[in-house]
Amino acid sequence: MTSAAKVILFPGQGSQFKGMGRELFPLFPSQVRQASEILGYSLEELCLADPNGCLSQTQYTQPALYVVNAMHYLRKYPHSRAGEVPAHADFLAGHSLGEYNALWAAGVFSFETGLRLVKKRGELMSAVHGGGMAAVIGVSALEVQALLERYGFGEIDVANFNAPKQTVIAGEKLQLAAAVECFAAMNIRCVMLNVSAAFHSRHVRPLQTDFAAFLGQFSFAPLSVPVIANATARPYDGERIAETLAMQIASPVHWVDSIRYLMGRGVTEFEEIGASVLSKMVADIKASETPLFDKPIFDKPIFDKHIVDKVRPAVHAASPLIGESAEDARAPVPDVIGSDANGAAPRIEATSLGSEVFRRRFGLKYAYLAGAMYRGVASADLVIRMGRAGFLSFFGAGGLSPAKIEANLVRIQGELAQDQPYGMNLLANHDYPELEAAVVDLYLRQGVRNVEAAAFMQMTPALVRYRLHGLRLGERNELVCDHRIIAKVSRPEVARAFMSPPPAAVVRQLLERGQVTPQQAEWSTRVPMSHDICVEADSGGHTDGGIAAVMLPPLLRMRDEMQSTHGYAEPICMGLAGGIGSPEAAAAAFLLGADFVMTGSINQCTVEAGMSADGKSMLQEIDIQDTEYAPAGDMFEIGAQVQVMKKSVFFPARANKLLSLYRHYESLDDIPLRTRQQLEGTFFKKTFTEIWSETVDYFRSVKLDHEVAKAEANAKHKMALVFRWYFAYCTRIAMEGKGEDRVNYQIHTGPALGSFNQWVKGTELESWDKRHVDHIAVKLMDAAAKHLTQSYARFMGH
Template identity: 45%
Template structure:
């Protein structure tokens, strides 16, 4: 057991079993968790951020790598403060020794080469009140000599999927709560840096903790902690937010990296609107928007919800039975009632389908929809909204069914910032679709609870500039609310072009209550598209997208933004639209062009394509095609768009050059930002992790410009609320400390 390769997994398992036993015996969850060295892995598991099996694999690998470093050891220095220990090391010229543990007020552990430690033991013997004890360990842990092990271990950490923490964990490296920092980053730093146990306990004391319980074998950690509480003061309030004093200048980089140790004046909890987060039951003001064909998958929604953010299931173009299955899978996973939304795309040409979709949402008790592509309020949308309206015991209107509208036109914003038209509400009441009371209440509240202003994005886009659209629409919404209701209850978020921390920061500086991302999320593990598409997306740069014709609004000449790098789809889609504008029938197209369509575009004869199309047309549509040759041509051309989408989702290699991948340039910005990090490979990208990473880096960006004082940046009026201050946390008790007594 002196070999750390065996000590670590054995101790980890024992610690975990003892923690489970503690929960069973007491029935009480801790308010905080802290672990000494290896024990930090137990703390992360206890907090729910990593499952036991995954953590055990990491611990086993950690032990193996650390055991490979054998040229060194550790020395306990007792009787003098660790500041004195560090001063003496400098005095003795022992620059090859690192402080590994700050265990207690008068206990410091050193790491280094055995020859250097032998010299240190002799020299400290001459210091008054000081004695040294060599430790029976197999290597120089928590020191620079573990850098090679750390480098190898980073690859294992990058593959691990860390979820949200339901309990705060105190980091050995920062001696502060993990907060927005990524567990992989902090656990990596721990290998080559000191365990700051004294400051960890002082931090908890400053947070109001006065009861500590050790979980794990022995009582070493308990004894150390009691001495710290008795002999040390809590950290001063000014130090509570300063986790790690590293600046951009220190790192030699004026930009900010994917992960940074910079002390933050702002944290992700301070971004956006606290009222928005409270209203929707979120911890962070971040939404992963809906992407059609379930690219925004049920798995993506669950991951976002468990991380305290909002995920939107991409129900557009998905069969109703499949939508129902996905909704039930989501609700079964979210046992704590976390928030989620379902994308609701306007279908004015298919009102029956829209009505059936609303029937499904109401039957499955879906409380929030993301309404997209609406130009006006439709009867099914108003029915969904009104069906959830009632009055509570105090007479206040309760909004059970909530609407988050995504739009890019001021005219559409006006629709959602006001109640629906009385005529439309009366029709619903008269038909029995809603009650008379629901109809009355529908005229007293705006149609939307939140409005997302969308700039240039992937998929259908007007190419709007977010910095132009957002202030104008936000101001318009506020004026309409004040005029009609005398309040400002609608939350206004920002979307489109958000793929880098600077863009996140700009959105919040514009006054966004929340942000919505899309393109960057389809290149994640959870995205419901093929691996071959994700491989392509991971290589997209900021100039690798272009506008092309779209199949769903082909005749109108509507445009979507798609990936062009390595693909023929955008050029071929635009060519089909040109042919539609130029010719009135398939027969009118020159024979040479027809052959090219059959061999390159459709990969089969046009007659075979039309036979396939007729099997899926409604009787009315089939009649129209038989009577109108241009309608027949459009039906055949739309088949290409359908196949290009299906091929991309399924990863069909025969259609590889014709994949339709709707995407904006924000993904290119994200790819550039994460180049050379563990997020460069999409297999290391989890939708919740990249969200927190972006928010975290945006905080660094804001702090680097405006410093740590003040919530409002220079040049912005107070009403814009770019950054909201967070609520203070209550006094906490009963932390659990999982320990390592090597």
């Protein structure tokens, strides 16, 4: 250490005032936005206007000071990041709350992670009542302690050793009031402080346990420069950062000895960030105290085993150093709130799985969605049930007419309260884009705010129009996206398209048509098509048969790249769907880094699903091997696939035979007579002529006469339309469930349902008529959290 070292100091609670940070908020919009998102209220309004008088309340004061301190530091050292302290600074320190800023500046955690810690700390401290604190001025701490002992105030502790003649005491309010009177009688100035509890004393030790449990979810990076701990008046031990932070709440603030230690280490320059409160204390200490040369100030260890156990890192590491909010806030870090019966292993809660940003964005308790299922299998009843339970789910609008979609939408909106979540599916319509546009018109007209976009290969004008119509400026002049799109993707190029701003050519086209405003067109460059991407692995229905563990990691890296490249103000969240039918599968999704999970197949075998009772009875019996790939009826000609139930039905084999025939022959007339008889007599139970007649009637009823003309001119297209009839028929009879032609049922499902059936076998959920979508959601998430807890315990040897 050089003979002329420097320390940077951060002030703590008590230095706040209305109007603080006024000159800083315009300079750091990113940090202000991140802070307000994490806190759930406008930090700028709190600091500058304090309309509700909350700034003096602990749970508001602490986050506010942390953010303002950080902005002061960033303005002072504009080229520094946390962890990159100016070369001439040899130490960092902070008074109580300010210690978090010091650790942030030393690179131990990111700005956002530090704010979450401070937010939790303030909430815990504000919830404690019955105690108080008082400042004793004009006498030394030794005299204060002697007087407390002499006059029988044994339940009062010294909480802050602030300066040679400024000491803060803490204790139960009645005894503290008596002590204040006692000091006053001796002409010793003693001032009660406006706090709700006896902080930094034995009276708040229970908070240590709660805060230690919260800290247990984080791992901390190495210190880039020594930080002096309030609890020890010595530099932080890099292996005991969490323990020290937990102990700090109920340990005295040894500020005098902290400064004396720095003096003994050759520190001559003390720079306070953003205030002068600590500078005055330092001046007093330097004027009357001698340096400490690393002499310990405690006779016993400060770290007790119970706290150490509590703060062992949980399943996930802390957020990355100085990540932007888009990186830090979405980290799927479970919250550890307790321990097992032996107090040894952390307990992970279902409500903390996934991304906090995602849950807050949609107002959800769990990072869990129920996806849409074709032709109303994800029914209005399902969406209503989930919405009432606080879960977001999507109505299966694919394959339904705009009139039927509207009828179900009106019912959903009528039965859910304004704050209860719901969403609608928007299926890409490659053949008839005007029908896709009609559905978007309906959603805009009815004020639908959440849409699940599926089967999109590129960004269509209708989808872009929906997105841009939801853009507006918020109260702080920030861009707000009211129209949320959950984009289901299974290909990297589609994921990239959704994470990019709307295509300029499409925006220009919409602008020329008068379908978006010039302002919306301008704003379009600042947002992605979707802030919420759902990676869909092997699933029921349309699928590319992807493997979750293969697909998600590179797409998460792409997400980070896109977020960084475009600098979006709001983070992109990425979840996982496909194959999630067991607690282990859900747990694996979160361990892979998913911000949320989406289920599908398991929900169609529930009371609320729009599948027939006969179909549900068949579904509850399938195992993981009882599904098969078949051609997708709506994309028959290009060979796209859906995954369907194969147990007890002939549909998969017959559908694949039709695709083979389509590829081999040029027209219905080319099909050999024997094969034609098999199709008409066994598959269809109708002649080609009868089927074509029904098809013509349908197209004319929906004003698509051109399809008829096209088919009459193109024999292969006519064959495709006749074969498509079979797919529509097989879906219809499965949903009606009459049973007379059960072997032809087409039921979209994936092996996740087989996994779920095995998990609930022998329980009350074995029968589909006892399965409710919201109960399944809670049960699955709770069991996933339990699985993670047990896995962590095994890993740690508990």
